[in-house]
Amino acid sequence: MKWFALRKSLPPWACYTLSAGAFVAAFVAWAWLSHQSFVNPVFLPTPEKVWLAGKDLLGDDILWLDVKVSFVRVTSGFLLAAALAIPIGVWMGSFRALEAFLQPITEFVRYIPVPALIPMLMLLFGIDEMAKIMLIFVGVFFQLVLMVADEIRRVPYELLQASYTLGAKRGEAIRLVLWKAAMPGIFDALRLCNGWAWTYLVVAELIAANEGMGYRILKFSRFLQTPKIWVYLLLLGIIGLALDIAFRKFNQRLFHWNDTTKR
């Protein structure tokens, strides 16, 4: 059957139907399960209850404040990480010496679980906004540096040689060839890392927070208000999906010359 031919493309309507089908299936499974007697309604609230809780929360300023505060935190940490990781990654991918110097230590830090760094971060940056942003920064930066360096290394060496024979010097080769050729890959890495930044949100808001989506979920769980937790979880999923689609569309438009743009 053609739907299961390896790596063959499908008509767009089929892709959209399948994508939507997964959401419908998940919803049906949730609705059915939550109405079964063997399921404790405290752990798995019914869609009706979540709907009611959602109507309550959406009319409340607190929810929008949480979304705003969390968005600013995640985005600040992410942008800070990107602003440093991109140039360092480009240099690391371009120069073997810098790779030898920085790569092993970056790998080392990368494997330290981010929550384990909370005490250190609190000592260094206090318990204010800065500590939360730095936690997201640490979570993203070390991953992103390595991904950017990899994208630079993936640029065919022949493109570099072609530029040399046209008269390009080292700086020009980095700026006009390596960077330009690696940009689609780097922007795709940014898309992935933005997703990871959001996953550190709850961890970041363990640090003396008074608002934010992660903080609110922890608070709801203390009072076993599962329908409200579900509202926040669904909202986090929707924000993530929207950001991902926005990134993809942006990258496709910016790098239309690239025939291997991931769809």
Added chain:
Amino acid sequence: MSLSVRQLEKVYQSRRGRVQALTPTSFEVGQNEFVSLVGPSGCGKSTLLRTLAGLEESSGGQILLDDAPVSCPGADRGMVFQNYTLFPWLTVLQNTRFSFDLEENTDYSRTDGEVMSRVGRVYSLLDLMGLSKFYDAFPRELSGGMKQRVAIARALANKPKLLLMDEPFGALDAQTREEMQELLLLLCRHEKTTVLFVTHDVEEAVFLSTRILVFSARPGRIVEDIRVPFGPDRTLDIKLEPEFNRLKRHLLELLHKEQPSGFDRNALLQKLVQNSNS
């Protein structure tokens, strides 16, 4: 333009030890010559070309271009590679004028008129290559032959003293290849460029060259330096001339001799037949 290669040698370390890719080799190339380098795979002809381009370091000897030693890549030696090396994020026009934006090729004493004529030259080069409808196309929209035509235009845009071509038509189909050969002949006649051309294809070498250097199997050395007697305004018809075929045959025989010694194909064939029957 004069190119002088003196005792140029290439040795590299592999896991199995020292490999001599090119024995000390000397030759001279004068203005307007089209020199083909032919020889069996691994004979060091590509290495020689890449060393001339400055992309590889030699292990000994000297390269003099207009009496100045060559050690690193530069815009005075344009290169066309076998694989497609157009910058995929630039259009055909932007690819072709890539070198203009580089510091090395920026001459601040140039007048506006000179700059304009340089840009005009890019358009005429592309038009001559039959690419006038594709100025704004991206490389992914082009066929293999078109990509190579852009690559040649890009290498010529800045008027290099020397054009180095490393099997530029190797990946093209036979018909496109023949068209490209005619185009290249035409270009050389008008551009007065000196070309060094690496190829596997003996017919291609005879058709294009004014001179052919034949290399031995590794370690590579020049076994023969052949003058091709055809003039610059040759056409495809010369492929039918007896002299053309005589030269082609002579080259094939030379290359055949360069097979590894001790290789007896008939004996091996006999063995295969025996093993297949039992």
